Amino acid sequence: MIKFYLLAFFAAFGASTILTPVVRALSLKMGWLDKPNWRKMNKKPVPLLGGLAIYAGFMLALLLCIHYQPFSDNILRLIGVITGSLIIVLAGVLDDTKGLTAMVKLLFQIAAAVTVYLFGFSIVKVSGLFGGSFHIPEIVGMGLTVFWIVGFTNAVNLLDGLDGLSSGVVAIISASLFFTAFKIQSPVMALLAIAICGSALGFLPYNFYPAKIFMGDSGSLLLGFILSIIAIQGAYKGATLISVLVPVIAMAIPVTDTALAIIRRTLAGKGIMKADKDHIHHRLLIREGSQKKAVLTLYGLTLSFGLIAIAVSGMEGIWAFFAILITVLLTLRWLKNSKLLDFEREKTNEKK
Numbered sequence: 180m181i182k183f184y185l186l187a188f189f190a191a192f193g194a195s196t197i198l199t200p201v202v203r204a205l206s207l208k209m210g211w212l213d214k215p216n217w218r219k220m221n222k223k224p225v226p227l228l229g230g231l232a233i234y235a236g237f238m239l240a241l242l243l244c245i246h247y248q249p250f251s252d253n254i255l256r257l258i259g260v261i262t263g264s265l266i267i268v269l270a271g272v273l274d275d276t277k278g279l280t281a282m283v284k285l286l287f288q289i290a291a292a293v294t295v296y297l298f299g300f301s302i303v304k305v306s307g308l309f310g311g312s313f314h315i316p317e318i319v320g321m322g323l324t325v326f327w328i329v330g331f332t333n334a335v336n337l338l339d340g341l342d343g344l345s346s347g348v349v350a351i352i353s354a355s356l357f358f359t360a361f362k363i364q365s366p367v368m369a370l371l372a373i374a375i376c377g378s379a380l381g382f383l384p385y386n387f388y389p390a391k392i393f394m395g396d397s398g399s400l401l402l403g404f405i406l407s408i409i410a411i412q413g414a415y416k417g418a419t420l421i422s423v424l425v426p427v428i429a430m431a432i433p434v435t436d437t438a439l440a441i442i443r444r445t446l447a448g449k450g451i452m453k454a455d456k457d458h459i460h461h462r463l464l465i466r467e468g469s470q471k472k473a474v475l476t477l478y479g480l481t482l483s484f485g486l487i488a489i490a491v492s493g494m495e496g497i498w499a500f501f502a503i504l505i506t507v508l509l510t511l512r513w514l515k516n517s518k519l520l521d522f523e524r525e526k527t528n529e530k531k
Contacts, residue, residue: 180366183247184357187240187370188377195236195381202232203385203392211276213393225390227275230398233346233378234268237405240374253367259298260371260408266291267332267404271397284396285329291404292328296321300411328407334433335403336396337440341460341470343387346394348432348481349402350379355429355485356409359492368412375405388470406430424503429488431510432459432481439519462519480513 206212206226213225238261244250245257270287273279279287302315302323315323339345353376360369379402385391394402410426427434436459443457463473484506491502514520 180369183244183250184369184373187244187374190243191236191240191374191377192381193236194239195232195378196384198232198235199229199382199385199392202226202228206392209276213395221390221393226392227395228272228397229382229386229392229394230268230271230275230396230401233375233382233394233398234264234401236378236381237264237374237401240377241370244370249366250370253299256299256367256412257370259295259300260405262298263291263295263408264401264404266294267400268397271395271400275395275397284400288329288332288400288404289325292325293321295328295408296324300324300408302327302411324411327411328404330437331407331410331430331433332400332403334430334437335406336399337437337458338433338460339394339399340458341388341464341474342390343383344460344474344477345399345402346379346383346386347474347478349406350376350383351478351481351485352406352429353379353409355488356406356426358489359425359429360409360412362489362492365412368409371405371409371412375402375409388474403433425488425492428491428503428506429485431484432477435459435510435514439514459519462517466517 203226206228211227213221213227215221215223241257241261245254250257266287270279270284270291274284301320335345335349338348353372357369357372357376360366360372382394382398386394406426410430440458460473460477463476464470467473467476487502487506491499491506494502511520
C-alpha cells in the first residue's frame with residue numbers, strides 16, 4: 180500500500196508544482212487578479228486561480244490510483260469525490276473570475292455535498308464515547324452530512340487570509356489525517372489525505388510570503404471540501420465518537436476561527452457572512468508584526484493539534500475522554516491568553 184500512497188503524493192506534488200506557474204501566467208494574461216481592498220493584506224494585484232493547479236494535482240493522484248486494490252473496491256465513492264470536487268472548483272472559478280453572491284456559492288456547496296452523499300459519504304451512526312450507538316434516520320443523516328461538509332468547506336475558506344496560510348495549514352492537517360487513516364486502515368481516507376497534502380505542498384512555494392499567486396476560492400473551497408470528506412470517511416470507518424472528534428481536533432485552527440467569527444459577528448449584531456478583520460490570523464499578524472511570523476505560528480499550532488489527533492485516534496473509553504477534555508481546556512486557555520475570547524471589547528470598539 181505504501182507505494183500507492185507515495186505515487187499519489189508525488190503525482191499530486193509534481194503536477195501542482197509544474198502547473199502553478201502556468202496558471203499564474205494565464206491569470207496575468209486574462210486579468211484574473213486579486214485586487215487590494217480594506218480587508219485584504221496584499222498591497223498590489225496578485226494573480227488568482229491557483230486552486231486550478233491544486234485541483235489538477237489532486238485529480239491526477241486519484242486517477243492514477245483509482246484502479247488499484249483496495250481503492251477499486253471503493254470506486255463509487257472516489258467517483259463521487261471527483262464529481263463533487265468539480266462542482267466546488269467550478270463555483271470557485273466563477274467566483275474568482277466573475278464574482279458570485281454568498282447564496283449562490285452556498286447552493287454550489289450544497290450541491291457538491293449532496294453529490295458525495297449520494298455516492299456513499301454519509302453520517303449514518305451516532306456513537307457514545309464509552310460505547311453504544313444507534314443509526315439515525317436517512318433524512319437526518321443527509322442533513323448532518325451536508326451541514327458538516329458545508330461547514331468545513333467554509334472554515335478553510337475563511338482561513339485563507341495570509342500568504343501561504345491555507346495551503347500550509349491544510350498540508351499539515353491532511354498529513355495528520357493520513358497517519359490517522361493509516362492507523363485505522365482506511366485506504367480511501369488515506370488516499371484523499373495524501374493526495375491533497377501533495378497538491379497543497381506543491382502550491383505552497385509560490386503562495387508563501389510574498390505570494391506570487393493566490394489560490395482563490397477555487398483552491399480554498401476545494402481544500403475545505405476534501406478535508407470534510409476525509410473526516411466523514413474516518414467517522415464512517417471508525418463509527419465511534421472519537422473517530423468523529425479526531426479530524427475536528429486536527430482541524431482545530433479553522434474550526435475555532437469559524438466558531439469565533441460566528442460568535443463575534445452575532446454579538447456585534449452583524450450577519451454571520453459579513454466579512455471582518457478580526458480572524459485569528461489577523462490578531463496574530465498584529466501581535467507578531469509580520470505575515471511570515473503569524474503564518475509560522477499557526478503552522479506550529481496546527482502541527483500540535485495534528486499530533487494530538489494522531490495520538491487520540493488510538494485511545495478508547497476513559498482515556499479518550501480525558502485526552503479530549505485536556506485538549507479542550509488547553510485550547511480555551513490559549514484562546515483566553517491570546518485575548519481571542521474578549522468579545523465585549525470588540526463589541527465596544529465596533530460602536531466607537
